Amino acid sequence: MSDALPRHASTVVVGGGIVGAATAFFLADRGERDVVLLERDGLGSGTTKGGLGGIRHQFVDELDVRLSLMATEFWREFSSFTGSAHDFEERGYLFIAETAEGLAQLKEPLPLYERLGLTVEMLDRQDIEDLVPGIRTDDLAGGRICARDGYGDPLAALAGFAAGAVLAGVRIFEGTPVQGLVRAGGRVTAVRTMKGDLHADRVLLATGCWTTPIAATAGVAVPIWPYRRSIMESGPFPSLAGIPMVIEWESGFHFRPTDGRQRFAMPNLTTDGGVEKGPGAPPATFDALDFAPLEVPPSLEPWVKARAARRHPAFADLRIASSWSCYYEMTPDDHPIVGRVPEVDGLYVAAGFSGHGFMHAPATAQLIVEEMLDGRSTTLDISDLSLERFRTGRRPFTATVL
């Protein structure tokens, strides 16, 4: 780390979450010099610190599955690429369905997985019990698993990317908010900070759910908004240590082991106690975004305890030792915005991952670096993720926000 902000950089990455850190790493890996990453607070202090760390292939849109395939190749070899460990455990995502309708929905994408060479299996109750000994199955219609799914540690991965980037010459400045973008005609020329302007050939906004206001300083409308979600963690919990990520398809409740504990993710609850699996419609305007306070709603803990005890007797006396809330960074189609900003040369966005930005970070970073350095992404066509789609029309995405 250094505190003398340079006056010029080839590329400025704004935002030190998993996406910004991974992009800085890939820029350096491609031999790019004079890369600077600016983080307003500390590395990982945004959404990345709050995530569950899940890594899955089981999406229903082909592009998402392809991004996962690309990303997990990297996650598997993370230590040889970055020199750091990141605790990737390929233990699978086990979706369980209580209804025949839910089971039919789980079966729907099987042809897609088969076409892409991804092994995904449907399971009966016995298979589920074999994977998660003791789990209640009498209320289940069946399940689905992809053994290549798993989970990792978002902050450890971020630290690995950042360390690799710094060792390759990237300069990282924490405590350095970007106050605005400086434009000269149709080009971005600098970012404005309290320490002065930093001129740049390219600027990448990897600023998560805070991207909309910063992009607006360059006259660019970006439709990303924050949606609060929560996580809970048990006290020491030695049993169920090696199980897959278990997801109740209908309720959205899920859990997985981590470091001798169990970690739980859950949908939001409505005021009348109903389940809200994802946000509804986007806000009417993006001018004054509603950043709900990051407090865990008190109604969640009893709901989680009841749900957990109902699913597995080992959770009968569950003690929640810690809990936290963080923001999903939503877009109107639950898919990220990745690519150049058409009306401002040199300006790029990689944000709005709608609850799955950790798992796709290595793929996103590699592809946005290809756009920046080669003019377009060549490993995988990501033009469907461009900001333009919200202006000129877009193909429908099928999203699965968990």
Ligand SMILES: Cc1cc2nc3c(=O)[nH]c(=O)nc-3n(C[C@H](O)[C@H](O)[C@H](O)COP(=O)(O)OP(=O)(O)OC[C@H]3O[C@@H](n4cnc5c(N)ncnc54)[C@H](O)[C@@H]3O)c2cc1C
């Ligand atoms: C409860 C929960 C569970 C989740 N579970 C999963 C999961 O299982 N799997 C998965 O893949 N994803 C999951 N996610 C989503 C994942 O955590 C995010 O998609 C991912 O962390 C986004 O990373 P990012 O780098 O885009 O954003 P962030 O981590 O938010 O990073 C953006 C950074 O930009 C900085 N910044 C903002 N404005 C400025 C500025 N003006 N100047 C300088 N810096 C600025 C912020 O301080 C922040 O550090 C979950 C999220 C939540 C909330």
